[in-house]
Amino acid sequence: MDERYLREKGYYHSPISLLIIIIISVFLAEALIMFILSFLHDITFHTYALLDATLLIITLSPILYFYGFRPLLIHIQERRRAEETTKIAYTELRQVFNIAADGIRLIDKESNIIRVNETFVRLSGFTKEELEGRKCYEVFPGLQCHTKRCSLRRVMSGEDYIEFEAERTRKDGVKIPCIVTAKPFRNPEGEIIGIVEDFKDITRIKMAEDGLKQSEEKLNAIISSISDYIFMLDKEFNITWANDILRQFFDCEIIGKKCYELFYTRYEPCDNQPCFVAKAFSEGKAYMQDLQIRVRDNIFYLQNVANVAIRDVNGEPTNVLVISRDITENKMLEQQLMQAQKMEAVGQLAGGIAHDFNNILTAIVGYAHLLQTELNKGDELQKYIDCILSSAKKAENLIRALLTFSRTQVVNTKPVNLNEIVTVLEKIFIRLIGEDIELSTLLSEEDLIIMADVTMIEQVIMNLVTNARDAMPNGGDLIIKTEPIYIDDDFSNTYGFGRTGKYAVLSVEDNGVGMDDETKERIFDPFFTTKEVGKGTGLGLAMVYGIVKQHNGFVNVYSELGKGTIFKIYLPLVKSEITRELQLDGVTYMGGNETIFVIEDDLQVRSLTKKILERAGYRVLEAGDGQEAVDIFSKRSSDIDLVILDVIMPKKTGKEVYEEIRKYKPDIRVLFTSGYTTDIVYKRGVEKDNKNFLLKPISPQLLLKKVRELIGKDVISRKI
Numbered sequence: 222m223d224e225r226y227l228r229e230k231g232y233y234h235s236p237i238s239l240l241i242i243i244i245i246s247v248f249l250a251e252a253l254i255m256f257i258l259s260f261l262h263d264i265t266f267h268t269y270a271l272l273d274a275t276l277l278i279i280t281l282s283p284i285l286y287f288y289g290f291r292p293l294l295i296h297i298q299e300r301r302r303a304e305e306t307t308k309i310a311y312t313e314l315r316q317v318f319n320i321a322a323d324g325i326r327l328i329d330k331e332s333n334i335i336r337v338n339e340t341f342v343r344l345s346g347f348t349k350e351e352l353e354g355r356k357c358y359e360v361f362p363g364l365q366c367h368t369k370r371c372s373l374r375r376v377m378s379g380e381d382y383i384e385f386e387a388e389r390t391r392k393d394g395v396k397i398p399c400i401v402t403a404k405p406f407r408n409p410e411g412e413i414i415g416i417v418e419d420f421k422d423i424t425r426i427k428m429a430e431d432g433l434k435q436s437e438e439k440l441n442a443i444i445s446s447i448s449d450y451i452f453m454l455d456k457e458f459n460i461t462w463a464n465d466i467l468r469q470f471f472d473c474e475i476i477g478k479k480c481y482e483l484f485y486t487r488y489e490p491c492d493n494q495p496c497f498v499a500k501a502f503s504e505g506k507a508y509m510q511d512l513q514i515r516v517r518d519n520i521f522y523l524q525n526v527a528n529v530a531i532r533d534v535n536g537e538p539t540n541v542l543v544i545s546r547d548i549t550e551n552k553m554l555e556q557q558l559m560q561a562q563k564m565e566a567v568g569q570l571a572g573g574i575a576h577d578f579n580n581i582l583t584a585i586v587g588y589a590h591l592l593q594t595e596l597n598k599g600d601e602l603q604k605y606i607d608c609i610l611s612s613a614k615k616a617e618n619l620i621r622a623l624l625t626f627s628r629t630q631v632v633n634t635k636p637v638n639l640n641e642i643v644t645v646l647e648k649i650f651i652r653l654i655g656e657d658i659e660l661s662t663l664l665s666e667e668d669l670i671i672m673a674d675v676t677m678i679e680q681v682i683m684n685l686v687t688n689a690r691d692a693m694p695n696g697g698d699l700i701i702k703t704e705p706i707y708i709d710d711d712f713s714n715t716y717g718f719g720r721t722g723k724y725a726v727l728s729v730e731d732n733g734v735g736m737d738d739e740t741k742e743r744i745f746d747p748f749f750t751t752k753e754v755g756k757g758t759g760l761g762l763a764m765v766y767g768i769v770k771q772h773n774g775f776v777n778v779y780s781e782l783g784k785g786t787i788f789k790i791y792l793p794l795v796k797s798e799i800t801r802e803l804q805l806d807g808v809t810y811m812g813g814n815e816t817i818f819v820i821e822d823d824l825q826v827r828s829l830t831k832k833i834l835e836r837a838g839y840r841v842l843e844a845g846d847g848q849e850a851v852d853i854f855s856k857r858s859s860d861i862d863l864v865i866l867d868v869i870m871p872k873k874t875g876k877e878v879y880e881e882i883r884k885y886k887p888d889i890r891v892l893f894t895s896g897y898t899t900d901i902v903y904k905r906g907v908e909k910d911n912k913n914f915l916l917k918p919i920s921p922q923l924l925l926k927k928v929r930e931l932i933g934k935d936v937i938s939r940k941i
Contacts, residue, residue, distance in 0.1 A: 254280070322421075326338075327418075333357075334352050337349060400421040450470065451467065452545075459479060498528050505530045530542075580896045584826055585609065590610075613918070639673075643701060654690045657697075680765075680768065682729070708721060769790055769791075773792075819865045820847070820875075821894075833924060846871045846872040849872075864882065868893050869895060
C-alpha cells in the first residue's frame, strides 16, 4: 500500500534508478566542482580536498534529500498512519465480533477452536479459556458432529455456504435451537485454513412458533366445536379453506371448488340473483341472508349465511369468510309456532263464545228432552225432536272441537287400549265409508295401552277416516293399522320430531287423490279445507292436531298427488291397567220432596233447570246473581238440601258464594256448573278433581243422576 501511494505521488524510485541518479549526480557535481576549483591556483591540496568535499556535499544534498531521504520519511509517516488505521480497524472489528447478536467461532482444519465472541460464550455456557484450543465437537455439540453433515467437513469438501437449523447442547445440558451458518475461513493468500461458524439463537422464535401453534390448535378446536359451516372464498369464488364440519357434510374434497358449483349445482356464477359474496368483495361490507341450498340427492336446506370481507394491509378485500348456519329445523319450529299461535287465536275466540253457546245448547237440549217426554213413543213429532237433539249434539261437538284443538279443553284421560277403540269403531267405519271402499284393519297383537281421553281419540280416528273417504270419491282401499314403536335419537334426528320412548302408532292409509306440498303445509290450519263450500268446516284435522298434542303425541303425514296419503299418530305407551266403567244407559233418576237451590244468571237455563227438578218432584228455590243467592240462603239455609251453583256470575262469583253459604251451613252439598271452558273454570277456584262439577250443555238425565248422587238417596223411578 505504501509503495503504491509513493508511486502515485511521484515519490517512489526503484533502488537501481536511485543508484544511477546518485552516480550521475556525483559525477556531474564533481565535474562542476573541479571546473570551479581549476580557477584557484594558490591553494594547497588539503584545502582543495576540503573545498571539493564541501562543495560536493552542498551540491548533492538537495538531490539526496529529494530522491532518497524525502521518500523514506514519507514512507515512515505513511506506515505509522497505516499501523494506526489497522489498529483502529482491528479494535472496531473486535468490538463488532464480540457484540454481535449471533454466536461466532473460528475453527481450523484440525477442528480446533481458534477464537469465539462473547455471544458464543453466553450461548454455549463455557468461558473463553475453556473454549479456545478445544475441539469444536467437544463444546456446544450437535447431532451433525461426526457425520457427513459436519460443517467443517462440508466446507473442506468444497461447499462455499452452509445453512441449517439444529439443536445445540449447552454446557448445562439445555438444548438451544439455532440456525447455523458456516463459510470458509481464508488466510491472506486466499487459502482455506478453517471455517467461520455463526449460531443464531432462535429460542424465542421457537417459543413464538409454539405459542402460535397452540393458538392455532385452540382456534381449530373452537372452530371444530362450532356446528356452523365456515369456509373462505377468493375473488374467483374458489373455496380456499373450510372447517371440518363442512367437509364432513359434503363427504368429498371441496377445496378449490366454486361455491356456486358446490351449493347450487351451477356451472357459472349466480348472475341472475343478488350474490352477496360478490357484494362483500366489491363493497367490503358484511352481508347476511337466508338461503335455500341444494346439495347431494337434491336435498334442500335452509341456511342463514353471513359474508364478511377479509382485508389486506392496504384495506382491500382479498377473501370473503362465509359463516353458514342450518336453520331448517328453526324454520320448522317457527312454522309450528305460527300454527300454535293460530290455534291459540281461534281458541281464544272459541273460549269467548263457549259460555253463551253452551247456555243456549243447555236450553235447546233440555226443552227438547222435556218435549220428548210429553209425546208418545210412536208420535211423528218425535222425528223432529230427534233432529233437534241431533243438531244440538253436532253443535256441542263443534264447540268441543274448537276447544280441543285450541287446547283450552282439559283432557279427561285414563288408561285405554288403542286396539279396542279401533275395534269398537270398525262397524261404524263400514257404514261411514260406503261399499266402494275396502276397509282393512291390521291391529297389533299386543295391547297398546295409552293414557287418553277415549272420546277425543275416537274423534281423531273418525276425522281421519272421513278425510280418507272424501279423498277416494271413486272408491279405493283404506287401511287402519296399529303397532308399537320405539323412538330413539336417530329417529328424532331423521324425522325432526319425537322424544325418546315407546309409542303406539295409529296409521290411516288411503290410495286416494293425495296432496301437494302446499296443501300439506296448511292441512292443520283452522278453517282450511279443500272441500266444496258447505261440505267441510276446516276443523277436522285442526282438531286432530290439537287432540294429539294434548296427549303428548305427534302427527306425521306422507302424501303424493295421485298416490294417496298416510297419516301416522304417535301416542306414548304407558304401563297401567285399563279401568272399565259400568254403563247405566236408559235409567232415569228422580227424587222426592228435597229442596234444591238453583243459582244461575242465565234466565233460560235457570227456568229450564227449575222445570226439570220440579217435574222430578223436587222443591226449587232460585237466584239470578251471587249476592241474591247469599241473601236467600242466609234466610232459608235450614230448608235447602242441595245447591246447584254456576261458577261465574255477576256481583259474586261461584267460589265467593260457596264460601259465604258455608258460613251458614258448613255441610251444604254443592253441584257446580258452567258454560265456560274447563281451564277457565279451574282458574276460578274449582278443583280439577272435583267430581261435583258438570260442564254445560247438561242433559236432564245427567242432571238428575248427579243430583240424586249428591243427595244420597239413589231412587230409581218413572221417567219424567
